Amino acid sequence: MSIVRALPALVLLLASCAPAGSPAQNAPAATEIKVGAVLPLTGAFSASGNYFQQAYQLATDEVNGAGGLDVGGKKLPITLKVLDDGSDTTKSRSLVEQLATQEKVNALLGGYDTTLVQAQQGVPDQYKIPMVEGGGAASAIFTRGNKYLFGTLATIDDLGNITMDFLKYWEDQGKLPKPLKIALAWENTDHGKDYQAAVNKGAKDDPAHFQVVLDQSFDLNGSDFTPLLTQVKAANADAFLSDAHLPDFITMHRQYTQLGLKHKFVSYGARGPDQKGREALTTAADYLVAGLWWTPALTDQGSRTFTDTWKTKFNVTPDWFQALGYDTARVLYAGITKAGSLDGTKVRDALAGLEFTGALVPGNKISFDQTGKPKTTFLMTQNLPNNEVAIVWPSSLEGSKAAMLPMPGTS
């Protein structure tokens, strides 16, 4: 038998000896990592969608600038493909499917906001392609048994929890009445229901510290909150807690101020330091307390570097959208490196056990529980006059200051 005639048999023999699932058996060796994302680049969520796109691209450019991502000892460039869903939930899901079936992406980055992430969330499990998202904050996202979906955004129930921890601390310091009478208003969405559930649970578990004297819902994009605020006034509460998106926050707090309401503590959930909100409310936004995922006021090295890089590149100060988008992409890339493979299941398993250090979020670590929900938390900020923002919680954070409570101007 000549060597030429024996060659095919030799190849088959060698191939059968290769470990199962190796690239040699399944496909030609990859020369790039295909990552896909569907974001709202136009339509109602386009402002935030574009922030996420810029952040994903920045993280990708950094990896490619360093020669590519380490996958099993080999550096591979990342190709990021971003599609625009126009802020439409139906389109969002079908475009993620398109990335999976036509573009054959190795991994996915999530969309923004909660509704669009919820529309996308079935696709990763269907095609066994891992997705990391940083744009959906409702805890309902992580209750559907998905194995290939991971979030980096601490959920709104945690926002309620940390707010209650913060209030308890200041009650014990004698700065707020004990028990604190709370008037609670929440938007009628998964987002708002998370907040309501957390505040009510906190009060039920600790009646010595909290008493919810009003628990009222409102619809998104309301035209008149005066009846609701009349209820708030009649409730004679010490604290007013509301979970609202930006337009409702602006309208509600304008009407709150016009009605002459004053509480010792006022928070609109994650709203407060937003520049658009501060411009619309002027001095009425001073001393409001907010729970955030990230703020440029953070002074740790990572946050400072990120803020400076972003300002240099885009000429604006980044907000949490950009920081979480950046963290989200970096977490996915860290998961791929840890897996040492582009195989979807291996990357999924690597992400499930990942402890990503060097994150921008408070605590600088991102890991996940069994449902894919992040084990991260919020920080609390307080608006100060002259458009300044102070970090007021947790006190362990570098640069954290004591909160001004009760809010100045209230007895």
Add this chain to the structure above:
Amino acid sequence: MYEPSAIAGLVVTAVLTAGLYALMSFGLALVYGVMKIINLAHAGTMMLSAFVVLELNHRFHLDPILGAIVSAALFLVVGMLLYVLAVRRVIDAPPIASLLLLFGVWLCAQNAAYFFWGSEDQSIVTSYTLATIPLGDVLVPVTRLIPFGASLIALGLLSWFLRSTDLGKAIRAVSQNSTAARLAGIRSGRVSTIAFGIGSSLSAFAGGLLTLLFSFTPDFGHTFQLKSFAIIVLGGLESFPGVALGALVLAVIESFSILIPGWRGSLVNLLAFTLLVAGLVLLPGGIASLLERRGKPE
């Protein structure tokens, strides 16, 4: 338990909200009254007007009240052009044609606004944004008084215009019977063009004044449009005093709903749509027709 001052506050709120609702419904009622078409571009006009007022404020420091007047004049022309170029061509077609056309105009306006202004919330701040006037124990926001006053002025001017001017009488004649109006020598096409322009102008005026109260994006206006439908159905599709009454009924129900034990504030829009359905089924001619019938001798 609510103190008397809280109840008084709700009364004031209901009246002021009624003014706001009436103001944003007059344009819709006028267009329906004359042309028997539902102007689905109404929300788009209000939204675009809000952005016009924003630009006038940012570029020329024009107060939103003056900005709303300028925008109303601008949309008088825009409305007439829209009628001549597009609406006129479907006016005699089945109603679905005008509905789809104007829905398309709304979507075009919305997407154009996303292109030019993006999706970030915009707002206008004036020296009186947070100002209030005390009325007994009740604090009345200045930014709510302005749309209320504007709606009273608009109602008075519209009533005078329709009753006392030749053009107004021609509009009324066309709205009552366009064929008979044509036979009497009224150029109904010209009258409809002007009426559509005035309707658009009223919508733009309302949209401009809404910037005193709300932040806005290109999505702005659809909730108000749905409430306007309920109001004009409730008030009587072609009657301005009826529209004002419809607005008052909706505002009173919304404001006092909090007194219902166990009430959820998130159900407030349900009230408007329940009124819309109930109005269509039980009171097809609206409150205006009810009052008309009661006024007639047996």
